[in-house]
Amino acid sequence: MTLSTIFEWLESTALAAVIQESAYGFPLVVALHILGLTLSVGTLVWVDLRLLGLSLRGMRVSEVYRGLAPWFAAGFLMMFASGAVLFTAYATSAYANVFFRIKMLALLLAALNAVAFHFVGGRRSTAWDAAPRPPATVRIAGLASLLLWVTVIVAGRLMSYTMFSAP
Amino acid sequence: MDSLFAWIETTSVARATANSLALTAALSAIHLLGFTLVMGSALLANLKRLGALLPQCSVAAVLRPANRAILVGLAISVTTGALLFAARATAVSANGTFQLKMLLLLTAAAFHFAVGRNDYVQRPGVAPWARAGAAVSLSLWFALAVTACAFILLE
Secondary structure, three states: OOHHHHHHHEEEHHHHHHHHHHHOHHHHHHHHHHHHHHHHHHHHHHHHHHHOOOOOOOOOHHHHHHHHHHHHHHHHHHHHHHHHHHHHHHHHHHHHHHHHHEEEEEEHHHHHHHHHHHHHHHHHHOOOOOOOOOOOOHHHHHHHHHHHHHHHHHHHHHHHHHHHOOO | OOHHHHHHOOOOOHHHHHHHHHHHHHHHHHHHHHHHHHHHHHHOOOHHHHHHOOOOOHHHHHHHHHHHHHHHHHHHHHHHHHHHHOOOOOHHHOOHHHHHHHHHHHHHHHHHHHHHHHOOOOOOOHHHHHHEEEEEEEHHHHHHHHHHHHHHHOO
């Protein structure tokens, strides 16, 4: 079974048909995708700014993280679910699009960065939890997250301009 | 008014945007980045005012950077939005969803900063009126986001 047969099967599902054919299916799911994005990345930015030591310096890193976590988690759930639904409808053309590939790569790197930070860097967080300016490795993780999410958003927006309009 | 919009479309920046899909796409990507910052910061500010976030720190300590970031985000979105508007001024200004979007933008920003001002006073509890103001402010920003989605998707 090749990727293209999987994509063709996805595009033939009833879910894909709703997105492709109904007048409001597509705009509704894209709207959820964008709202999920502003909710998730919009709040995660503040964790990154705190890790960078650029804002909310008087608060503990763990406090900012825990306070915002439910909001960015809910936003990510919205964004991933709606993104998966959109992918089923346009799997073949999305996979072929260069900006989609850039977006997926940036998304993967952002996830790896978060996991690495959580399991490697986060272990010793008590040492710098209250520090206005965390150590360099922590600031690098914050900067990487910020840049990768900017890449995801820009590539995602460019995708919609290059995928659906005639060449 | 119509002749003004027609004139805007003839300016060199408007024509440059209208004639380049790459420039239009880049501007709209930056437009969305700015708006993401606005929404995230509006959420941070108003959730704090509602008493739903970061109980250990003062309202002012959260509101000050959040409101500053809203202004930065608005500056980015309004600048890029103005250029995108210029390219199609006549058609876009006549669009009902766009008119609603502009109305909500002005209302949300004015209301947010009008009711937010009093909160700069550092105090431990959050008064009920401040909570109501925060709820209205959050609803206005959310309505703006939904209308912006409707404008771009249902045009």
